[in-house]
Amino acid sequence: MTGFLAILQRDLRLALRQGADSVMVVAFFIVTTTLFPFGVGPEVNILARIASGVIWVSALLAAMLSLERVFQADYEDGSLELLTLSPVSLELLILGKVLAHWLTTGLPLIIAAPLMAVMLNMDQDGFAILMIAMLLGTPALSLIGAIGAALILGARRGGVLVSLLVLPLYIPVLIFGAGAVEAALLGISATAQLQIMAAILLLTLAAAPFATAHAVRQAME
Amino acid sequence: MADFSGSDLTCLRGERLVFGGLSFAAKSGDAVMLRGRNGAGKSSLLRLMAGLLAPRSGVLCWNGENINDDRTAHYARSQYLGHQDAIKPVLTVRDNLRLWGQLRGVRNLDAAIDEALVALQIHHLSRVTGRYLSSGQKRRTALARILIGQSDLWLLDEPTVGLDRESCAELAQLIAEFRARGGIVIYSTHVDLDVKNPTILDLDDFAIPMVEWLAEQDDLEDMTPAKGALSSQEAAQ
Amino acid sequence: MHRFAKPSVFLKFTAPILPWLSVLTVILIAAGLYFSLIGSPVDYQQGHTVRIMYIHVPAAWMGLFCYVGMAICGAMSLIWKHPLADICARATAPVGATFTALCLITGSLWGEPMWGTWWVWDARLTSMLILLFLYLGYMALVNAFDDPERGSKAGSALALVGAVNVPIVKFSVDWWNTLHQPASIVRMDGPAIDPSMQLPLALMILGFTCYYLVVLILRVRLELNERRIRALHLSGMFDEHSTPAPPTEQSYDAGHNAEAKQ
Numbered sequence: 001m002t003g004f005l006a007i008l009q010r011d012l013r014l015a016l017r018q019g020a021d022s023v024m025v026v027a028f029f030i031v032t033t034t035l036f037p038f039g040v041g042p043e044v045n046i047l048a049r050i051a052s053g054v055i056w057v058s059a060l061l062a063a064m065l066s067l068e069r070v071f072q073a074d075y076e077d078g079s080l081e082l083l084t085l086s087p088v089s090l091e092l093l094i095l096g097k098v099l100a101h102w103l104t105t106g107l108p109l110i111i112a113a114p115l116m117a118v119m120l121n122m123d124q125d126g127f128a129i130l131m132i133a134m135l136l137g138t139p140a141l142s143l144i145g146a147i148g149a150a151l152i153l154g155a156r157r158g159g160v161l162v163s164l165l166v167l168p169l170y171i172p173v174l175i176f177g178a179g180a181v182e183a184a185l186l187g188i189s190a191t192a193q194l195q196i197m198a199a200i201l202l203l204t205l206a207a208a209p210f211a212t213a214h215a216v217r218q219a220m221e
Numbered sequence: 222m223a224d225f226s227g228s229d230l231t232c233l234r235g236e237r238l239v240f241g242g243l244s245f246a247a248k249s250g251d252a253v254m255l256r257g258r259n260g261a262g263k264s265s266l267l268r269l270m271a272g273l274l275a276p277r278s279g280v281l282c283w284n285g286e287n288i289n290d291d292r293t294a295h296y297a298r299s300q301y302l303g304h305q306d307a308i309k310p311v312l313t314v315r316d317n318l319r320l321w322g323q324l325r326g327v328r329n330l331d332a333a334i335d336e337a338l339v340a341l342q343i344h345h346l347s348r349v350t351g352r353y354l355s356s357g358q359k360r361r362t363a364l365a366r367i368l369i370g371q372s373d374l375w376l377l378d379e380p381t382v383g384l385d386r387e388s389c390a391e392l393a394q395l396i397a398e399f400r401a402r403g404g405i406v407i408y409s410t411h412v413d414l415d416v417k418n419p420t421i422l423d424l425d426d427f428a429i430p431m432v433e434w435l436a437e438q439d440d441l442e443d444m445t446p447a448k449g450a451l452s453s454q455e456a457a458q
Numbered sequence: 459m460h461r462f463a464k465p466s467v468f469l470k471f472t473a474p475i476l477p478w479l480s481v482l483t484v485i486l487i488a489a490g491l492y493f494s495l496i497g498s499p500v501d502y503q504q505g506h507t508v509r510i511m512y513i514h515v516p517a518a519w520m521g522l523f524c525y526v527g528m529a530i531c532g533a534m535s536l537i538w539k540h541p542l543a544d545i546c547a548r549a550t551a552p553v554g555a556t557f558t559a560l561c562l563i564t565g566s567l568w569g570e571p572m573w574g575t576w577w578v579w580d581a582r583l584t585s586m587l588i589l590l591f592l593y594l595g596y597m598a599l600v601n602a603f604d605d606p607e608r609g610s611k612a613g614s615a616l617a618l619v620g621a622v623n624v625p626i627v628k629f630s631v632d633w634w635n636t637l638h639q640p641a642s643i644v645r646m647d648g649p650a651i652d653p654s655m656q657l658p659l660a661l662m663i664l665g666f667t668c669y670y671l672v673v674l675i676l677r678v679r680l681e682l683n684e685r686r687i688r689a690l691h692l693s694g695m696f697d698e699h700s701t702p703a704p705p706t707e708q709s710y711d712a713g714h715n716a717e718a719k720q
Contacts (some may be wrong), residue, residue: 003324003326005323006319006320010320012317013312014311014312017311076305077305077307078305078307079309081273081303081305081307082303082321083324085273085296085299085301086272086296086325087294087324087325087326089293093324115339220274221273
C-alpha cells in the first residue's frame with residue numbers, strides 16, 4: 001500500500017510541478033465542445049438535443065489525448081525499468097499511476113462538463129446524471145487507455161497509434177454514458193445505464209492493471 | 222553466505238543471438254567484471270540478472286533457488302543501475318530518491334537518503350531540482366539510489382559514465398565497502414575501476430556464430446546442403 | 459506442442475498439405491460460385507440481388523472467425539510463449555480485415571436496392587465496422603515497431619484485450635440501437651432459407667475457410683523464411699567484405715561487425 005501511495009504522490013507532484021497538463025486537457029475539452037455549434041449551427045433545440053453526446057465525445061477525445069504521457073516519460077528516462085524492478089507489485093503501481101492520471105484529467109473534465117452543458121442549453125434534469133455517469137465512466141477510460149499507452153511504448157508514431165487502439169474500446173462507455181443522460185432528459189430512470197457503467201468500471205478495474213502490467217513488462221524486454 | 226549463479230544462459234534480443242552457453246557463479250563479497258566488445262551483451266546480461274529480461278534458455282539461481290520462483294524477493298535484494306538515471310527534471314534530488322526508498326519500504330527514509338547523499342558528496346544538492354544537475358551529478362544521484370535500503374546484489378551497467386576520476390575512486394570505495402558487508406557486485410565498465418581482484422567474465426567467449434546456433438536449434442535442417450555449398454565456396458576462395 | 463513450434467517442423471509439415479488444400483479451395487469456391495450464381499433459384503422478393511448474400515454471409519463469418527483465431531493465438535502466445543502463435547495472429551489479421559471490409563461493402567451493395575440506402579446504423583453493421591477498426595488498430599500496432607517480434611507480442615496482447623471487449627461492444631451496440639431505432643429495418647434473416655440456397659452458402663463458407671487456411675500457411679511460411687534470412691544476414695554469412703580467414707572464425711567476426719553496426 002505504501003508503494004501505491006508513493007507512486008500516486010509522485011505522479012501527482014509531477015503533474016502539479018509540470019503544470020499545464022490538466023489545464024490543457026480541460027481547455028481542449030472546452031474548445032472541442034465549442035466547435036460543435038459552429039458545425040451544426042447555433043439553433044438552441046438542436047444543440048440541446050445533441051448536448052450529451054457532444055460532451056461525451058469531447059471528454060473521450062480529451063482523455064485520450066493525455067494518455068500517451070502516462071508511461072512515455074517514465075519509459076524514456078528509465079524510471080519504468082526501476083518500477084518494474086521494485087519489490088512492490090507492478091499491477092499496484094500501475095493502478096496508482098492510473099489513479100493519478102484520472103485525478104489530473106478525468107476529475108477536471110467532470111467539473112468542466114456542467115459548464116459546457118449550460119452553454120449547449122442542455123436541460124437541467126440531465127446535469128446530475130451527467131456528472132454521475134462521468135464519475136463512473138472517466139475512470140474506466142483511464143484504465144482502458146493505460147493498456148493502450150503501455151502497448152505503444154517504443155513504437156513509432158505512438159500518439160496517433162494509441163487513439164486507433166483505444167477509441168474502439170471506448171465505445172461502450174460512450175454509448176451508456178450518453179444513454180444515461182438521454183434517459184434522464186426523457187424523464188426515464190437512468191439506473192440501468194448507470195449500473196452497466198459501474199459494471200464496466202469494475203471489470204476494467206479488475207482486468208486492466210494486469211493487461212497493462214503485461215504490456216509494460218513486454219516493453220522492458 | 223549467499224551465492225548467485227547462472228548456468229547455460231542463452232540470450233536473444235529481438236532476433237539477434239547475443240550470447241549462448243554462458244555460466245557464472247559469484248559468492249558473497251565477490252565482484253564480477255563483465256568485459257566484451259560492443260554488442261557482446263554486457264547490458265543484456267545485467268538486465269537478465271536483474272529480471273528485466275527472460276533468458277531464452279538456462280536458469281539464474283540465488284542460493285540454489287531459481288530467481289523466477291520468487292521475483293519479488295529477487296527485486297528486493299538487488300539494485301540495478303541502468304544506462305539511464307531515471308531522474309525527473311522537476312523534482313528535487315531528495316524527492317527523486319524518496320520514491321525508490323518508499324518502494325523498497327525503507328525505514329527512516331530521510332536519514333537513509335542523507336547518508337547516501339553524503340557518501341556520494343552531493344548532500345548540498347539535495348534541494349536542487351533535477352533539471353539543474355550536470356550529467357555527472359545526475360549519475361551520482363542515480364548511484365545514491367542504490368545505497369538506499371538493504372541489498373545483497375548490485376548490478377551496475379557502466380556506472381562510471383559521466384563520472385570524473387575522483388568520483389570513480391569514490392565509487393570503487395563504495396563497492397569495496399559493499400563487498401566487505403557481504404554484497405555481490407556485478408558491473409561492466411569501459412574505464413578502469415579500481416576494484417580489488419574481480420572475477421572477469423569475458424562475454425566474447427560466449428558469442429556463438431549465429432549460423433551454428435541456428436543449425437543446432439534445427440531451425441535450418443533443410444538448409445544444411447546450402448550451408449555446405451557455401452562453406453565449400455568459401456574454401457575455394 | 460513445442461516440438462511443432464519449431465519453424466522447420468512447421469515448414470516440413472505444411473509443405474505437402476499446401477497443394478491439396480489449394481486445389482480443394484479452388485474446387486469449393488468454383489462449385490460454390492456456380493451454385494450461387496447459376497444453379498440457385500431467384501428469390502421471389504429480392505430477385506437477383508439475393509446472390510450478393512452468397513459472398514456477404516461467408517465474408518461476415520470469416521471476419522468473426524479470423525478474430526477469434528487471432529485471440530486464441532494471442533492467448534497461446536501469452537500462456538505458452540509460443541513463437542508460432544504470434545506469427546499466426548499476425549498472418550491472420552490482414553485476411554480477417556479484408557473479409558470484414560468485403561462483408562461491409564457487399565452489405566451496403568445489397569442494402570442500396572433493398573433498403574434504399576447504402577448505410578444504416580443498424581447494430582449488426584455497426585459492430586462489424588468496429589470489428590474492422592479493431593483489425594486496423596492491430597495491424598497498425600504490429601507494424602509500428604522496429605523489432606518485428608516486439609510488434610507481434612504487443613499485437614497478441616491487444617488481440618486478447620479486444621477479445622474481451624468484442625462481446626461488450628457488440629452487446630452495447632445492440633442496446634444502443636434498440637434504444638434509438640425500433641426494429642423497422644428489413645432483417646436479413648426474415649424468411650427461412652430455402653434448401654437450394656443452403657448448399658451454395660455452405661460451399662462458399664467452406665471454400666472461404668480453406669482459402670483462409672491456404673493464405674495463413676503461405677503467410678506463416680513467408681514470415682518464417684524472412685526470419686531465417688534476417689538471421690542469416692545477422693550471422694554475417696552474406697558479408698562479402700569480410701577478411702579471408704578460416705570459415706568459422708570468419709562468420710564469428712562478421713557477426714560481430716554486423717552487430718556493431720546496428
